[in-house]
Amino acid sequence: MARDKTKKRRTRDDGDSGNPSKKSKTEIPTPTTTITLPTIPTNGPGAAPTSLQPADIKSAFAAFSQGLSTLLSPSVSVETLTATLGLEKANFILALHSMKSSGDLSFLPTTDTATDIDTTWPPPLPPIRNPDLLSQIFTHISSIRGEHASLPGVEKSHYERLEFLGDAYLQSISSALLYRRFPEYREGPLSEMRQLLVSNKPLSELARAYGFPERLRTNMSEDRNKIKIVADCFEAYIGAVVLDAEGGPDVGYKTARDWLERLFEPKIREMAVERAKVSPVDKMAKQSLNALAGGSMAQLTYTWTGGGGGNHGGYWITVTINGWGFKDRVIGKGWGANKSDAELRAAMNALADTALVEEIAAIKLKTLGPRPPPKEKTKAKV
Known part of the structure; x- marks a missing residue:
């Protein structure tokens, strides 16, 4: 039965690849240009595709690089990306844009299209005539x-x-x-x-x-x-x-x-x-961290360590632990527009540190021993 399904699937695939009404090339639309990818050669109907030749690989990569360079152009706004591609794909392009800004995509060609108006920064000051x-x-x-x-x-x-x-x-x-x-x-x-x-x-x-x-x-x-x-x-x-x-x-x-x-x-x-990398604030993060690392044998301290506060750069909060063998150890940092959110993000970052969580859990297990199993509730007699 499995063989029959495979055969049918291959027949359908072969029929698609051999359909003369389908184009033999793939066109990727961009805001300013249309880039044609090279045709991938095959050995005919029913045969597996051959390995790409070096020239084909180079041609495909050149087309990919040119298309990506266009998408990362300053003329393509975040708003346009989101409306056209959806949030997930737009965030992917923005992550690549961050890599490009850091110099990690230096192989990309430069875009010379007329819409690339922001090749210099900062833009010129509007003149004051008076x-x-x-x-x-x-x-x-x-x-x-x-x-x-x-x-x-x-x-x-x-x-x-x-x-x-x-x-x-x-x-x-x-x-x-x-x-x-x-x-x-x-x-x-x-x-x-x-x-x-x-x-x-x-x-x-x-x-x-x-x-x-x-x-x-x-x-x-x-x-x-x-x-x-x-x-x-x-x-x-x-x-x-x-x-x-x-x-x-x-x-x-x-x-x-x-x-x-x-x-x-x-x-x-x-x-x-x-x-795109930031998750929503977890309002229970401080309680969760206290349950993990605080209690009578350890103390968690949240300290304002950076930022001017309010509209002067927000707040950077650092959380430290004293206890369980630690002395003033920094376990998390977080930024927020207000102190409350900054403290919550510091706690969230501490909880996201898997190695830290495992280390504290091991120390507590060694110090306190295993937790007793919960008692079963007894049914009340009627």
């Missing part, structure tokens, strides 16, 4: 000396009002961008991702990429090294871009949005890859 606005962006209030700082109209001489406006537009643009790019995420993860884009530290890094500190006018030269002040300058520039547009604030908003989307793109791709 010289008064341009001066205001880079003027810290400390540079306005003495009695002049209290004169009417001085608020138009330094960047603080522009910073207020730019911060509002930055929040709006980044929120809409993340909402559109990650349709499967709830508001909590989206808020965490937004903080990774718009908190003072990443903004100061973007400002430095454009040389803002060197253009800052301040009474104290050390201000140019202060993260908050440099980040404020960046927000002031966003506000000025919106106000300076020849067609009015609506045109200025679009200019700022297009610029910031290109500027944030590498970070958004990076976050997409990292988020």
Whole structure:
């Protein structure tokens, strides 16, 4: 019976491969090009395919490399990948993009298509035409000396009002961008991702990429090294871009949005890859870790060890254990937008360490002996 099924399956397969109406080549559509894979030779109907020749292997790999390079192009957004391929395949492509960014896929050809607009980073700054606005962006209030700082109209001489406006537009643009790019995420993860884009530290890094500190006018030269002040300058520039547009604030908003989307793109791709690896927060992780490693003979301590807190980079929490023969041993670390989530992720990472779990279980078994079997419940007499 098994032989008959095999025979039928082979006949069906042979019929497919010999059907003259089917194409002899496979076409892989990409956003900009169509790449044709070479035909795999066979020995005819009913025969097993022959081994690929070196030339065929090289040709197939060249086509594969070109197709993959196109999919990893900056012109292909995460949103397009997800909508076209689905979340699982899009995450696979994003993981490969992370490998490419790390230099692990150096064999891939470079893409020269017209849609690859983001070959340089950062993108050019939108120009500010109004010289008064341009001066205001880079003027810290400390540079306005003495009695002049209290004169009417001085608020138009330094960047603080522009910073207020730019911060509002930055929040709006980044929120809409993340909402559109990650349709499967709830508001909590989206808020965490937004903080990774718009908190003072990443903004100061973007400002430095454009040389803002060197253009800052301040009474104290050390201000140019202060993260908050440099980040404020960046927000002031966003506000000025919106106000300076020849067609009015609506045109200025679009200019700022297009610029910031290109500027944030590498970070958004990076976050997409990292988020694909992150499981949801386990609200019971601390209790589970305490049941495994805590109790009367050991103590678990959660310590804030990194991050500026809140919108200054979130929280890094480290969990250590004292007891069971361990002294201040670090067993897990975790990041969160708030302390509670960071502590839970630290506990989750500790529980995910199989070697650690087995080590603690072995020590407890040796120290306490095997746990007694649970007592059977006796039925109540009627």
